[in-house]
Amino acid sequence: xxxxxxxxxxSVGFDRLFQLLxxxxxxxxxxxxxxxxxxxxxxxxxITMAVAGFGPADVSIEAKGNTLTVTGKKAEKGTAGEMLHxxxxxxxxxxxxxxxxxxxxxxxxxxxxxxxxxxxxxxxxALKPRQIAINGVAPKLKAIDGEKAA
Numbered sequence: 803x804x805x806x807x808x809x810x811x812x813s814v815g816f817d818r819l820f821q822l823l824x825x826x827x828x829x830x831x832x833x834x835x836x837x838x839x840x841x842x843x844x845x846x847x848x849i850t851m852a853v854a855g856f857g858p859a860d861v862s863i864e865a866k867g868n869t870l871t872v873t874g875k876k877a878e879k880g881t882a883g884e885m886l887h888x889x890x891x892x893x894x895x896x897x898x899x900x901x902x903x904x905x906x907x908x909x910x911x912x913x914x915x916x917x918x919x920x921x922x923x924x925x926x927x928a929l930k931p932r933q934i935a936i937n938g939v940a941p942k943l944k945a946i947d948g949e950k951a952a
Contacts, residue, residue: 842920848919849899853874855915868905
């Protein structure tokens with residue numbers, strides 16, 4: 803764990819970066835549930851989480867600001883018999899992902915114990931590159947060897 807206090811005193815506007823670093827260090831040791839993050843296209847991403855034993859009703863996905871939170875809570879069920887070994891994890895979880903600006907959640911699917919969350923970066927028109935016309939006086943044409951200038 804790093805102390806960013808000296809940097810706060812000598813920098814302006816980097817507080818979000820320091821907060822992200824603090825959160826990354828805090829969640830570094832979290833291993834459940836396992837997940838993948840993949841780039842599907844130039845501006846498209848997919849998070850895949852292994853949520854075996856959880857159904858769509860047991861998992862909630864919330865996008866708030868630049869934070870995506872996936873929470874899983876299993877309803878308590880009594881078993882008919884005595885559990886001798888429980889190797890399948892049924893504990894609840896909460897996993898947070900920090901998203902870049904202009905990244906939006908497009909949808910989520912659950913298939914064979916895997917939760918797929920589709921993300922897409924969509925830049926607003928105001929941030930996309932555009933050509934700027936140059937206003938000025940039209941160039942004057944020079945007469946060449948006896949021709950009249952236009």
